Amino acid sequence: MLSSNFVLDGLSWQNTTIYAFGTAAVALLISYFASEGYKLSHIPTVGSPLPFLSFFSAFKFMFRAKSMIISGVKHHKTLCKVPEFDQWVVVAGDRELMDDIRKAPEHVLSAMTHLDELLQGPYTFGTSTILTTYHLPLLRGTFTKSIPHLFPEVLSEVRDSFFDVIPPSQEWKALHLQSSIMHIIARVSNLTFVGRPLCQNKEFIDLSVRFTQDALKAAIILRPLPSIIKPIVNYFISNISETRKKVKDLLTPHINLRREAMKGGSEYAGKQMDLLTWLLDEAKGEDATDDALTSMLLFTNFGAIHAPAMALAHSIFYLAANPKYVELLRDEVAGITSRLGWTKDAIDEMVITDSFIKESQRLHAGAYIALIRKALRDFTFSNGVTIPKGTTVSGSAVSNHLDEKLYPDPHTFDPLRFVKMASESTKKFDITAVGLDLIVFGYGRHACPGRFFAAVEMKLILAYLVTHYDMKFAKEGVRPSDLTVGINVLPNPFAEVLFRKRV
Numbered sequence: 001m002l003s004s005n006f007v008l009d010g011l012s013w014q015n016t017t018i019y020a021f022g023t024a025a026v027a028l029l030i031s032y033f034a035s036e037g038y039k040l041s042h043i044p045t046v047g048s049p050l051p052f053l054s055f056f057s058a059f060k061f062m063f064r065a066k067s068m069i070i071s072g073v074k075h076h077k078t079l080c081k082v083p084e085f086d087q088w089v090v091v092a093g094d095r096e097l098m099d100d101i102r103k104a105p106e107h108v109l110s111a112m113t114h115l116d117e118l119l120q121g122p123y124t125f126g127t128s129t130i131l132t133t134y135h136l137p138l139l140r141g142t143f144t145k146s147i148p149h150l151f152p153e154v155l156s157e158v159r160d161s162f163f164d165v166i167p168p169s170q171e172w173k174a175l176h177l178q179s180s181i182m183h184i185i186a187r188v189s190n191l192t193f194v195g196r197p198l199c200q201n202k203e204f205i206d207l208s209v210r211f212t213q214d215a216l217k218a219a220i221i222l223r224p225l226p227s228i229i230k231p232i233v234n235y236f237i238s239n240i241s242e243t244r245k246k247v248k249d250l251l252t253p254h255i256n257l258r259r260e261a262m263k264g265g266s267e268y269a270g271k272q273m274d275l276l277t278w279l280l281d282e283a284k285g286e287d288a289t290d291d292a293l294t295s296m297l298l299f300t301n302f303g304a305i306h307a308p309a310m311a312l313a314h315s316i317f318y319l320a321a322n323p324k325y326v327e328l329l330r331d332e333v334a335g336i337t338s339r340l341g342w343t344k345d346a347i348d349e350m351v352i353t354d355s356f357i358k359e360s361q362r363l364h365a366g367a368y369i370a371l372i373r374k375a376l377r378d379f380t381f382s383n384g385v386t387i388p389k390g391t392t393v394s395g396s397a398v399s400n401h402l403d404e405k406l407y408p409d410p411h412t413f414d415p416l417r418f419v420k421m422a423s424e425s426t427k428k429f430d431i432t433a434v435g436l437d438l439i440v441f442g443y444g445r446h447a448c449p450g451r452f453f454a455a456v457e458m459k460l461i462l463a464y465l466v467t468h469y470d471m472k473f474a475k476e477g478v479r480p481s482d483l484t485v486g487i488n489v490l491p492n493p494f495a496e497v498l499f500r501k502r503v
């Protein structure tokens, strides 16, 4: 009895195991055929295309995105797909196909739907803020045109914020670079967004920087999670609602003052020239509530604080590690300001400073891919390959930025590279010029509308820094390595730079 039971138990164990493996295999096959990977099986894969194994490739992609994208583009030439934990990203390596992405209309390949997913809109800025567009013509038009007019105030805000963030001292003082530079940028940008006195209100600036950092953190953590658990995780990791409320409380009295003044007509005495004024002029309906205006300012602050601060930190790392670069910029700035003073014309003439920042952007762009879009319907490239609705598609920035046909000795930082290129061509090579050769500001209809302001702001800050301060690393001459997470490239977030007032 015992032995027959044992045999039966053995058989049923065997059967159970067979059933379990069989069910798992069928489930795996069904999930594979229903998966995004299968729908994209006609696109060559970097890593493994198989379920589970692709998870390991996604893990590898977290740390090796640069080499995986470069090798994918090199081997597959036109299109390949790379694995992220929650999706496949199709990468175009071919310029014609990148141009297809640039030219595709928003209702086919959507930049904004991608941004809403990337930034986890419902948990950060709000999907309605990310998808609205009324502010874009303002940024491209009125805001950009006002830069020369606002320049004197921008300069004085640069002076004041340097004085507060890097107090002039004869002694070397170590500062956490990223947070210092973010605070300077936040103040200078907010001069043009909300004006004085709010841009000098320490609480407002601290909250704007904190919101930018917290939103980014929440987006990174929440994105790969299943939708059902996002609200729970968000509850534990995020202070965003509280920060937004505090910003709104500080902003509302200023909104009310301006609304009151607007009652006498849109062109009232003492009308401030800043983004808040122009948003109030343009916003209608849902966009015009205090909540929506607060979210819009926080969203614009995000674009205006994070990217320029990262770009400047990369440039300052080159300066702190190489005294000869500091001298190079100092000579240019001293020569030009002695003729033109600290003016917008002087900043425009600083072609070496411009080339320095652009070269640093080339080697340390914020992401290895660009022109990232979500397909809202099936999309066929000019080579006949179709990607299905729902696919995330992009162009490889890194393989262009390191292409030796475009940039001889591409891995070497050459601060004069773009000065030389401009002298040999009729094309424009300044920071604001956009194209496929250098795609740090995007290209086409979604190209960054803030880049003209960003260029002036970054050049002014760098010129001011080299003129008034010495800088170095504690370990002299060693530039800290970047932090890369998947497609994202960040200047080392832990690095400290020593500053001393220049005698």
Ligand code: HEM
Residues within 6 Å of the ligand: 111, 136, 139, 300, 303, 304, 305, 307, 308, 309, 311, 366, 371, 372, 439, 440, 441, 442, 443, 444, 445, 446, 447, 448, 449, 450, 451, 453, 454
């Ligand atoms: C170094 C500084 C900056 C970098 C590297 C940068 C980069 C970018 C990139 C890559 C895009 C997406 C382009 C695309 O998808 O094709 C973008 C869009 C945008 N940026 Fe910037 N940006 C910078 C500064 C700024 C500033 C200062 C502002 C605000 C004043 C700003 C506001 C925006 C806005 C509103 C968009 C969305 C444009 C649209 O969808 O049409 N950015 N930026």
